[in-house]
Amino acid sequence: MNDRRQESLDKLIESLPxxxxxxxxxxxxxxxRLSGRPRRMPPMALAAAxxxxxxxxxxxxxxxxxQSPSVPRVIQGLTAxxxxxxxxxxxxxxxxxxxxxxxxxxxxxxxxxxxxxIESSLAVIQSxxxxxxxxxxADPQSPVLERLWESTWHEEFDLYDRVVQATQPSMTRI
Amino acid sequence: xxxSSEPSDTIAAAAAGDRAxxxxxxxxxxxxxxxxxxxxxxxxxxxxxxxxxxFVAAWRALGRFERRSRFSTWLHKIAVNxxxxxxxxxxxxxxxxxxxxxxxxxADPAGAAPPLDxxxxxxALPDGARHVLVLVGIYGFSHAEAAGALxxxxxxxxxxxxxxxxxxxxxxxxEES
Numbered sequence: 001m002n003d004r005r006q007e008s009l010d011k012l013i014e015s016l017p018x019x020x021x022x023x024x025x026x027x028x029x030x031x032x033r034l035s036g037r038p039r040r041m042p043p044m045a046l047a048a049a050x051x052x053x054x055x056x057x058x059x060x061x062x063x064x065x066x067q068s069p070s071v072p073r074v075i076q077g078l079t080a081x082x083x084x085x086x087x088x089x090x091x092x093x094x095x096x097x098x099x100x101x102x103x104x105x106x107x108x109x110x111x112x113x114x115x116x117x118i119e120s121s122l123a124v125i126q127s128x129x130x131x132x133x134x135x136x137x138a139d140p141q142s143p144v145l146e147r148l149w150e151s152t153w154h155e156e157f158d159l160y161d162r163v164v165q166a167t168q169p170s171m172t173r174i
Numbered sequence: 175x176x177x178s179s180e181p182s183d184t185i186a187a188a189a190a191g192d193r194a195x196x197x198x199x200x201x202x203x204x205x206x207x208x209x210x211x212x213x214x215x216x217x218x219x220x221x222x223x224x225x226x227x228x229f230v231a232a233w234r235a236l237g238r239f240e241r242r243s244r245f246s247t248w249l250h251k252i253a254v255n256x257x258x259x260x261x262x263x264x265x266x267x268x269x270x271x272x273x274x275x276x277x278x279x280x281a282d283p284a285g286a287a288p289p290l291d292x293x294x295x296x297x298a299l300p301d302g303a304r305h306v307l308v309l310v311g312i313y314g315f316s317h318a319e320a321a322g323a324l325x326x327x328x329x330x331x332x333x334x335x336x337x338x339x340x341x342x343x344x345x346x347x348x349e350e351s
Binding site (some may be wrong): 006016027072 | 188189190191193194197200204205206208209216221222225226229230233234235236239254292295311312313339342343346348
């Protein structure tokens with residue numbers, strides 16, 4: 001295409017109106033479909049989502065360090081009887097306290113380097129838990145935050161469980 | 175792309191659920207969105223539907239709108255997505271409707287530009303060429319933006335623009351001028 005033809009075409013395209021007013025019935029159609037409020041991911045929830053992802057990774061990392069086929073009977077008994085769907089359930093709290101006690105005892109027997117990694121993972125999970133607690137305080141009705149809150153409890157419990165499993169029954173140094 | 179000043183307060187109010195503010199956004203931006211939809215689809219009814227869908231989708235997503243990008247750019251992308259998602263359905267309708275139905279009677283109502291000829295020629299272009307011409311040639315998208323919106327490679331966007339311009343030149347008889 002030569003320059004002259006290009007210029008002619010450019011002029012024609014340039015002459016086109018960019019704006020065309022839509023017919024009057026379009027807005028009422030839009031307005032009739034505006035229900036609720038625009039969806040929003042609250043910054044705190046977003047931060048919490050990031051935190052829970054970090055907690056999940058921390059827990060997974062601990063699992064890869066400590067995976068072991070042995071499962072202690074005491075833990076089997078706890079997980080069989082306790083319902084963990086509701087972290088505030090007294091059965092859960094009791095099981096968690098018992099598990100944490102065993103976890104602390106077993107943790108002290110591990111190599112310093114391994115112990116440091118596990119403690120680091122636990123710190124990530126607990127930090128996520130605290131972030132979500134703050135977010136829930138600001139938005140207590142949020143079902144998303146409620147689920148995240150429960151997830152961090154499970155992550156923490158899961159980490160305790162893995163450490164206890166990995167160190168049972170021979171207490172082999174890792 | 176048109177970088178006219180954006181009503182940030184109105185956008186914020188609409189994002190917080192203020193419907194009156196959202197209507198103001200509609201009044202400001204709908205002529206451009208409707209024009210875009212009209213030229214992308216080539217059909218008045220389809221353009222009306224796409225305009226409506228675009229603003230409903232914008233309302234629903236407004237809370238997630240990131241201020242780093244321009245509202246008008248964001249809205250244009252929503253409109254392009256709405257048009258493309260309807261593309262299969264439009265093909266059947268295209269066969270029974272005048273492709274330029276609903277376009278302005280004159281390309282430039284205040285000037286001496288040829289009436290409808292250029293609009294008709296654009297509406298008659300093959301889909302791929304028309305989409306790129308409308309986005310890049312008329313609405314100021316970069317080739318990268320158009321390629322992203324249309325789901326094609328940037329090189330394809332450039333090739334389609336070249337093809338569109340050649341076809342328009344031929345259809346409008348510009349080669350003889």
